[in-house]
Amino acid sequence: MKKSTKDIFKKGSYSVKGSLWIEGDGTRFWGPGPVELLEHIESTGSINQAAKEMGMSYKKAWEIVSRLNSMSKEPMVVTATGGEKGGGSSISVAAKAMIEYHHQLRERFLQFLEAETSSLQEMI
Amino acid sequence: MKKSTKDIFKKGSYSVKGSLWIEGDGTRFWGPGPVELLEHIESTGSINQAAKEMGMSYKKAWEIVSRLNSMSKEPMVVTATGGEKGGGSSISVAAKAMIEYHHQLRERFLQFLEAETSSLQEMI
DNA sequence: AAGCGTTATTCCCGTAAAGATATAACGATG
DNA sequence: CATCGTTATATCTTTACGGGAATAACGCTT
Numbered sequence: 001m002k003k004s005t006k007d008i009f010k011k012g013s014y015s016v017k018g019s020l021w022i023e024g025d026g027t028r029f030w031g032p033g034p035v036e037l038l039e040h041i042e043s044t045g046s047i048n049q050a051a052k053e054m055g056m057s058y059k060k061a062w063e064i065v066s067r068l069n070s071m072s073k074e075p076m077v078v079t080a081t082g083g084e085k086g087g088g089s090s091i092s093v094a095a096k097a098m099i100e101y102h103h104q105l106r107e108r109f110l111q112f113l114e115a116e117t118s119s120l121q122e123m124i
Numbered sequence: 125m126k127k128s129t130k131d132i133f134k135k136g137s138y139s140v141k142g143s144l145w146i147e148g149d150g151t152r153f154w155g156p157g158p159v160e161l162l163e164h165i166e167s168t169g170s171i172n173q174a175a176k177e178m179g180m181s182y183k184k185a186w187e188i189v190s191r192l193n194s195m196s197k198e199p200m201v202v203t204a205t206g207g208e209k210g211g212g213s214s215i216s217v218a219a220k221a222m223i224e225y226h227h228q229l230r231e232r233f234l235q236f237l238e239a240e241t242s243s244l245q246e247m248i
Numbered sequence: 249a250a251g252c253g254t255t256a257t258t259c260c261c262g263t264a265a266a267g268a269t270a271t272a273a274c275g276a277t278g
Numbered sequence: 279c280a281t282c283g284t285t286a287t288a289t290c291t292t293t294a295c296g297g298g299a300a301t302a303a304c305g306c307t308t
């Protein structure tokens with residue numbers, strides 16, 4: 001009798017997981033992290049506050065924004081220094097479109113993972 | 125007019141990428157790395173040589189093997205110390221079944237990524 | 249009994265990634 | 279023109295991870 005996954009796992013608590021991103025020039029640049037950051041920037045109007053809400057250092061947040069802007073045709077985040085409230089940031093229309101696209105992509109990916117997980121569960 | 129991905133990317137050299145693994149008890153344990161390692165162990169009969177062929181340290185290879193064995197119902201790699209050639213390792217029938225399953229899973233995942241990439245290309 | 253190549257395990261070190269800190273520039277407001 | 283909170287950037291520290299060396303055990307061969 002041929003071995004199957006039935007004979008392999010200890011319990012039934014296994015699942016297929018994964019991560020997804022968009023790559024350009026060999027480097028990741030769109031992924032769950034950036035998307036979430038952009039959404040926080042949109043709601044707070046500030047890279048600084050967005051970073052704080054996510055428990056992320058400002059430096060890292062800024063690096064993400066910088067990479068996002070430099071790898072896109074038009075800026076995803078438009079920033080302003082000085083001014084009434086000391087400055088601030090907002091996300092572009094293109095960024096909103098990208099967020100929307102990424103959510104849909106992620107949804108399809110989650111369906112893929114769930115389907116694979118349940119077919120794995122059947123085998124166990 | 126609503127913005128689309130057409131307006132976002134610099135060039136057309138973007139692609140959807142990702143990684144996939146099987147998780148148990150919250151920790152990854154099956155993935156491309158372990159699979160490749162097992163295949164090398166199978167062909168060389170030695171954890172040591174397998175690690176060398178993959179440019180990986182013996183320590184890391186051993187850690188992978190150890191985690192693989194401890195998280196599975198039955199051992200994936202059966203090892204022997206001492207003996208004619210100083211010892212050696214071979215992979216179990218269950219390991220072969222798991223390799224086969226993982227290859228198929230990976231194939232389906234690659235198809236998913238390619239489909240998403242080409243539909244992304246259409247938008248750019 | 250000595251030699252061999254492997255498994256098994258521990259310990260130290262170098263590097264790379266991330267975090268924390270510091271500081272300058274900015275521009276509206278009062 | 280001083281104040282304020284933010285962006286922008288450099289620098290230093292800390293942490294995490296993997297590599298490499300070192301060592302022991304093992305069991306067949308000679």
